[in-house]
Each structure stands twice: as C-alpha cells, then as structure tokens.
Amino acid sequence: MSSGPNSPSNIHIALDVMGGDAGPDVMLQGLRQARETGFDAEVTLHGRQADIEAALEAANITDRVPAIAPAEDVVTMEDKPTDALRRRRGSSMWQAIAQVKEGNAKAVVSSGNTGALMAMSVLQLRKIEGIDRPAIGALWPTVSSRCVVLDVGANVEVSANQLVQFAIMGEAYARALFGHDRPSVGLLNVGAEELKGHGLIQTAAKILREADPEMAFIGFVEGNDISKGVADVVVTDGFSGNIALKTAEGTARMVGGWVKDTLTANLRAKMGAALMMGALKDLKQKMNPSRANGAPLLGVNGLVIKSHGGADADGVAAALMTALALAKHPYLEEIQRTVAKVNRRVESGAVADLDGHDLAKAAQ
Amino acid sequence: MSSGPNSPSNIHIALDVMGGDAGPDVMLQGLRQARETGFDAEVTLHGRQADIEAALEAANITDRVPAIAPAEDVVTMEDKPTDALRRRRGSSMWQAIAQVKEGNAKAVVSSGNTGALMAMSVLQLRKIEGIDRPAIGALWPTVSSRCVVLDVGANVEVSANQLVQFAIMGEAYARALFGHDRPSVGLLNVGAEELKGHGLIQTAAKILREADPEMAFIGFVEGNDISKGVADVVVTDGFSGNIALKTAEGTARMVGGWVKDTLTANLRAKMGAALMMGALKDLKQKMNPSRANGAPLLGVNGLVIKSHGGADADGVAAALMTALALAKHPYLEEIQRTVAKVNRRVESGAVADLDGHDLAKAAQ
DSSP states (O other): OOOOSSOOOOOEEEEEOSSSSSOHHHHHHHHHHHHHTTOOOEEEEEEOHHHHHHHHHHTTOOSSOOEEEEOOBOOOTTOOHHHHHHHOTTBHHHHHHHHHHTTSOSEEEEOSOHHHHHHHHHHHHOBOTTOSSOEEEEEEEOSSSEEEEEOSSSOSSOOHHHHHHHHHHHHHHHHHHHOOSSOEEEEEOOOSTTOOOOHHHHHHHHHHHHHOTTSEEEEEEOHHHHHHTOOSEEEOOHHHHHHHHHHHHHHHHHHHHHHHHHHTSSHHHHHHHHHTHHHHHHHHHHTOGGGGOOEEEETBSSEEEEOOTTOOHHHHHHHHHHHHHHHTTTHHHHHHHHHHHHHHHHHTTOSOOTTSOOHHHHTO | OOOOSSOOOOOEEEEEOSSSSSOHHHHHHHHHHHHHTTOOOEEEEEEOHHHHHHHHHHTTOOSSOOEEEEOOBOOOTTOOHHHHHHHOTTBHHHHHHHHHHTTSOSEEEEOSOHHHHHHHHHHHHOBOTTOSSOEEEEEEEOSSSEEEEEOSSSOSSOOHHHHHHHHHHHHHHHHHHHOOSSOEEEEEOOOSTTOOOOHHHHHHHHHHHHHOTTSEEEEEEOHHHHHHTOOSEEEOOHHHHHHHHHHHHHHHHHHHHHHHHHHTSSHHHHHHHHHTHHHHHHHHHHTOGGGGOOEEEETBSSEEEEOOTTOOHHHHHHHHHHHHHHHTTTHHHHHHHHHHHHHHHHHTTOSOOTTSOOHHHHTO
16 A cells, blocks of 8 residues: 555664564564555564565565565563673564664564563664663553553663653653644652652652743642543653553453453343444444554664564554654654753753752752 | 341441541441441441431431540541641541540541541551551452552552561451451562562562561562452552552543443443343442442551541441451451561571571661
8 A cells, every 4th residue: 555644654664573472474464454544654574584474475465565674583582681682683673673773764663572672772772862761651541542651661760860851751752642732741649648759759840840841741640640631641660650551451451351241241231232332342442452552662762662562463553653653753853852951951050959959969 | 237147246436427528428328338238336426416416317327326426626638647636636536546545446437538547546556566657458359359459658668678567467457358368468560571670679579488488478460460369468669559559440430431431322322231231230339449448557556447538338338347347357466476477587587688688687
C-alpha cells in the first residue's frame, strides 16, 4: 500500500524482527497490519534471512517488500545487558540500532530483551545531553483517551533532577503522540492525610514550577487520577511506576475475567451476550492491551521503540505507528532544548527553595 | 438479633459514629446490616447524643439498643494530627480509643480522619514492642479470594526492618481474617530485566528467609501478582502501596464504566443486559469496594479499625465484621511474639549477609 491517510513519509525504520517471544511471523503480520492503517515508512528487516523470508511469505507481504539486512546472531531474553554488549554485536538488535546511528534509519523497533536494547542504544546512540538516565514511558488508557506514565521500570531509584527530566521527556513524547500543544503534567504522589510524599518529590515539583513555567504542570496526582485522565503525563520513579502499571494490568485482567464469567454464567446470560455482540466488540477493543504497545526509550539520543516481548500483530502495528509519529516530530530536539533551559535556570540560582536551601544541590 | 451464626461473643466494640463523610446515619445503618449477618458484639456508640438518637431511629434499631457515650466534640477531616492530639481530647474518637485503653472495649471502629486516628491510637495505646511505626493494611480482592496489602499509606519511607515488621503484622492479620495457618507472604518488587529493586528490599527478603523460617515467605511478587492471589500478604512501602491501591481502584472504576457503557450501548444491548440480570448482580457485588472496607492500624497495641471516610452501610458492616474477627483472635500477641523472635535472631548475628555485611545495621 503506497497511499495511506498520510502522504508517503520517506521515513526509514529499522525493524528488529528477532528476539520477541513470538518471532518474525508476528512482527511481519504487525507490519502488514500497520500498513493497512496508514503506516507509510520504508522498513528494513533485521534478522535471520531464512526466517525472514519464511515470515514474509506467511504474512503474504508481496507488495513493497522490505529490504532484508541479514544478521545471524540474536539477543535472547536471558542475555544480561552487559553480556549482550560484549557478545552480541553481530545480532539483529545491535545492527538495527546501528542503522539509526549511521543515519540510515530514523527509528528502530524491537520486541527483544529490554535491558539489552537499553544498553545497546545508550552505547551506540548516547544519551541526550542533560539527561542522567533514560526512562521508559508507558501509554495508559484513560476514560476519555490515553496518557503517558514514566518511568515504568528503568530506574528504581531516582533523584529530584531525574523526575524533572522525566517530566520534560514525557511532555515532549505526549506532544508528539497526542498532538496537544501543552500537555498537562502531574507528579504521582500519595494522598493520605499528613503525607505529602518524599522530599525529592517536593523538590522536583518546586523545580518544575519555577524553572519551567512554560510546562502545564498541574502538581501532584494520585494513583486513581491516572485512568481518570487528570494529566496527559504522569511522572514517577521506576519502582512505583512499574508497580502501578502491573497492578493496573492485573486489575483489568481480573475484572475482565469477572465480566467474561458474567456473560457465560447461564443460558439467559449467554443469550444476552449474543444480543450485545456489537457493543461487546467495542469493549474488547478498549480492553486490548495491544493498543498501548510501543514504548520509546526516552532520553536516548535517537528513536528506539520497545515493543512488548509478547506483543501480537496488533501490538506490533501499534509500536510501528508510534515509531512513525515520533519520527515525524522534532521531539528529541524539544527534550534537548527544554532540559538545557531548565538546567540553566536551576544552576543560575533563579530557583530558590522555600527555606532558602540550595535547590540545585538538593535535586541531585 | 441476638442469635447470629456465631454464639454471642461477649466482645465489646467502641464505635465512633462521628467524623465520616456520611455521619452517624450511615454508621448505624452499617451496624444494623452487620447484625443481620452475624455480628454479635456489644457496641457503645461515641458521638453527639442528639445525632445518635436521631440516627438510631432512622436506622430503626429498637432491639439491643447500644449504649451511648456522649461526646460533644468531633475530629474533623481537616484537623492535623498534632492539632487533634492537642485540642480534641473531648472528641468521640479520643473517647472511643480510651475505652480500649481502659479495657472496657476490645476494639474501636472509626470512619474519621486517618492521621488523627493513628496519632491518638499511638498516644493512648502505644505501639507493640519491637514495631517502629504502625502500618495500614488494605484488603484486596483477588480472582479467587482476597489478600492483604500493606503498607498503603502510613509510611512513605521505610527501612528494611520496617518491611520485615510489615510482613509479620500482615501475616498475623491474614491468619486472623482468612483462617489460614500459614498465610503466604510476598515482597512487592519490579520485574524488569536486570532490576531487582532497592537494596533495602533485598535486605528485608534476606531477613525474612533466615530469621523467620516459620513464615511461608515466597519471595518477590510483582504488581500483577496481587490480584492473581499469588500471596495472601503483599508487603511494600507506604508510597508504592498507596499508589498501587489507588491505581487499582481507578482501573476497576474505568473498566466498570466501560462495562456499563456496553450494557447500555443500544436497545439490543439493553435487552441483553435485562436477560443477564442475575449474573450482573453477582458482578456488581464482586466490584463493590465496600466488601474490602475496614483496615486495622497494624502495630498499634490495641485493635483500631479504620473505616473509609466515604464508606456506605455495606462498608461499615464489613469494618465491624473485621473488628470482630480480629477481636476473637490473639493476633496482637502473635505479632509481639514473632517480632521479638526475629529481632532476637537478627541481633544475635545468626543472620549473615551474603557478603558478610552486618545485616542488623543494614536493616535500620
């Protein structure tokens, strides 16, 4: 398909088809599906030649057949990041990232080992200047739309400065993906009486308010605010973020199971379910986790999109669409610019602590 | 009703009927409902005499009318704990707790200000020896049953020792409530590759394994394991726990909203919903947050049950049933005994760190 809803983009994406739980077949079915909904980037497939050829045939991709960049080695899910860096430079993952480094591709998409993908990306592409450590942002369904939550697992311990950096990266990501000019940003906190969270959250909030007045920072939000859609971007450390994300997934799965039980509880219920078939299809679509697949490694100086290891074709298609949306947007430059601006303001002493403390020091 | 499924318990419970968002009416409707499902404790009602008399009449409680302990002052939701301690000693909350202190009641139940309830309870009843700070445990629905998650908000920053204490308190609570001899206990952690959580979680796991081999400690669990029912007790710090709890509530509400939309999407769907009425009633019951209402202030040397400020009559009834279950069980003594045992073993040096570090020091 050469004509999607968008005009052909001339954007090139490197697709690592190995490494996910399901393998090249699912990756290429995902590509086929993405094309059917307007994905118009050029793609190069990285992986074992024979596997790719078989998968292309299985997915029945005969039009605009992507180029194959053969790589015999594969990063496994068991590889430790440090080992992958040492021993997997002949892998499809390494070579796909190299395409971005060399300017041949604008983005890389992989369903492989997250730790290895992060380590290889940071080594080859480096971090954005002013970013201490990259973060992983998750797309989160809300009652009305979607939001971004970060970090969801890359950084279990963070400084106030890192929370500020997460806010800046999440804002740029949300702007690229949702098309809002000024996405709202909230800091995740607890809401019980007399508890106002860690000191570092207070410091991060202060810096965001004072040093980045251009950001639509709405202050603290609570766990139940995420799915309410109170903020376009919810910022937290990787420990709480990972727990929140997995807890939400578990809860949705449990409630989904209860709904299924309800629909099949007895003959009358089954008849009722048959009557509401159309509406149930919408519900199933809303609850499909594939919709939210595709998380950029934020803070890496290049576009690297992590697709879930167990993603299905729908999920891979969503990750490819995210890669394309980000590739069309100057979001890396925005992060660079905003981080530099905020750091300048904090270091110049323009941001004073309420108690006169050195905020630049407290934030480290 | 003097005959429930249990024999009359001769247990006395002090019920603070003021302070919740809904007031004495809901508290007494809750009492009425609890009695209908076997709640056989004696109850004294603490609060404004006129309000209580009106609420007794509204709830139509004419049999076994509880005694009234008049208290004209009320702790408000806005009171800071420190202010409440200073200025609210004439309040229903303070006086209800005093009943436990003086041995006139076995437990107190209140829907009032959590911070004030905690502060007043610690001041009057003291903490259990060996417990650094009390915690709040939440009942959490799982696919097959329920589990306890703690802490969910009292302690945003914790030591490894405190996580160990939470585990011990949660285990005793689950034993009293679920009737398992050896409830399984898990430590909440992140599951991404190469991330094994904070050092203090590692230390806590080590202590639990080595110093409390009697506990059915199953190691680390992830956010999605909570609703799967992987552990009877899930231990975490109050920051992550509060976020997990509220995120789960938000997710359940969002999915519930989607289900409602599905059932009313169009005429066919509405007809279908009418057919499955019975099954939907079960679903509604499963999703009713009132089922999980009633959280003991764990670590306080006396039974104090916090009911949600916005609890309905169902919720108040659940909190009263929890109070009665705990009052019938030697769970305070169990916590005392286990904490003393574990502390003894850690301090004797019987628990060695893998690297030979002083675990007793690392845990503080």
